[in-house]
Amino acid sequence: MNISQTEPLLLSDDAHAGDYIALMKPRVMSLVIFTALVGMLMAPQTIPAMHPVLMLVALILIAAGAGASAVLNMWYEADIDAKMERTAARPIPSGRVLRGEALTLGICLAAFSVVSLGVLINYLSGALLLFTIVFYAWFYTMVLKRRTPQNIVIGGAAGALPPVIGWAAATNTLALEPFIFFLIIFLWTPPHFWALALIKNEDYKRVNIPMLPVVAGIKTTLWNILAYSLLLVGASALPYVLGFSGLLYMQVAMIMGAGFLTLAITTLLVRQKNKWAGGLFAYSIFYLFVIFSALLLDRGLA
Amino acid sequence: MEPQWTQALLKSRRRKATLLAIVLGAVVLMFYLVTVVKLGANIMQRAL
Structure with missing residues (x-):
């Protein structure tokens, strides 16, 4: 018993x-x-x-x-x-x-x-x-x-x-810099999560959670992913543009950003959502880790 | 009705109790260390 x-x-x-x-x-x-x-x-x-x-x-x-x-x-x-x-x-x-x-x-x-x-x-x-x-x-x-x-x-x-x-x-205290970090993660979240939502679309449909792919469809979601990826890459340049991070960070951010955009565009063009969205999801985690490591590395060398 | 204590149940309960003990011990240690760090050099300011 x-x-x-x-x-x-x-x-x-x-x-x-x-x-x-x-x-x-x-x-x-x-x-x-x-x-x-x-x-x-x-x-x-x-x-x-x-x-x-x-x-x-x-x-x-x-x-x-x-x-x-x-x-x-x-x-x-x-x-x-x-x-x-x-x-x-x-x-x-x-x-x-x-x-x-x-x-x-x-x-x-x-x-x-x-x-x-x-x-x-x-x-x-x-x-x-x-x-x-x-x-x-x-x-x-x-x-x-x-x-x-x-x-x-x-x-x-x-x-x-x-x-x-x-x-x-x-x-x-608070300053501008932490809010730039905030902005980078904030803009990173939608493409990261929507890539997952695309893969798990059937799951979310079943339980009536209004994730973007459920409500607006796959095509709209992929365009939204691309739009946020562009904003993300733009925001990732801010630490360099505003002068609190150096060229090393900027180079890493742009290379990683190019990878992000390539994956977002490929996913949009190919629309084999399961295959490419999975790649985008995995890459997004790697991306955030590398970008923030580059900030630290750049600060360490400066 | 008397519950039956199987070996598996007892073992699982013991493991959870051990985890809780470790967590509590760590919290005590954390507060102790922060107190010492915050006292800093003032930790020596007392009558000998």
């Missing part, structure tokens, strides 16, 4: 430790940690410079905040996750973790990360982290996602904020 049939449980018995980590979307978290680190390291070194221990703590807390957003997202989305091929094996729809557990974990993690970042680092970064979690877990997940095909465009702001939080953690 299974215990869960006989008494109410606080913790699921089928869950492994890994299931709670899976709730935090560790792959998304790694991108958050990386971009927040870039924001921190690109910030002007105040005197005294940020202590490495504080830097590590800030990164851990920002990652915990991102994890909280993901857990709350999975708590809310459990119904549609269960019906989608891509997400049916997630801890809640597969029954290994209880919905209530996820909600508790998400709220505790959110409160802990925001308060700790505010108290241990500074209030500005704590407030920004709170804004990011609320924006993603409430505004994107509960308001936008099921209502508008612009869901991931507007919601992308949450994913674009980590470098701004990193900058704020290091300096306790």
Whole structure:
């Protein structure tokens, strides 16, 4: 006999430790940690410079905040996750973790990360982290996602904020530079997500999520991907144009941007969506990693 | 009705408890380290 049939449980018995980590979307978290680190390291070194221990703590807390957003997202989305091929094996729809557990974990993690970042680092970064979690877990997940095909465009702001939080953690101020990093990730998100939405189009149709390919069709989506890719490549030139990054960064950004545009155009022309959109999705992740590494490298050499 | 505690259930519960203990320990260590770092040189400012 299974215990869960006989008494109410606080913790699921089928869950492994890994299931709670899976709730935090560790792959998304790694991108958050990386971009927040870039924001921190690109910030002007105040005197005294940020202590490495504080830097590590800030990164851990920002990652915990991102994890909280993901857990709350999975708590809310459990119904549609269960019906989608891509997400049916997630801890809640597969029954290994209880919905209530996820909600508790998400709220505790959110409160802990925001308060700790505010108290241990500074209030500005704590407030920004709170804004990011609320924006993603409430505004994107509960308001936008099921209502508008612009869901991931507007919601992308949450994913674009980590470098701004990193900058704020290091300096306790805001400046133009972190918002340029914000703009790059913000414009990167739509082509990145729509490439995925193209591949998983049938999934999204089935659960009535108004992703752009579902609502407007494949052709319109591919044109939108191209439009945002152009804006992205333009924005990626700004760190050089505004003078806070050098020629090395600019060269990398333009080469990577040319690759991005080539893939976007090819996908549009060939329209073998599954084959090329998959390539575009994979490349977009690689692209963001290389661009932000180039920013760091350029700063290191300067 | 008495629940049945299978070996697998106990093992899974123990593993989760261990994870939680590690996380709590890490949080304590984190606050301790930040406190020391923030005290900085002032950590030596006390009567000997």
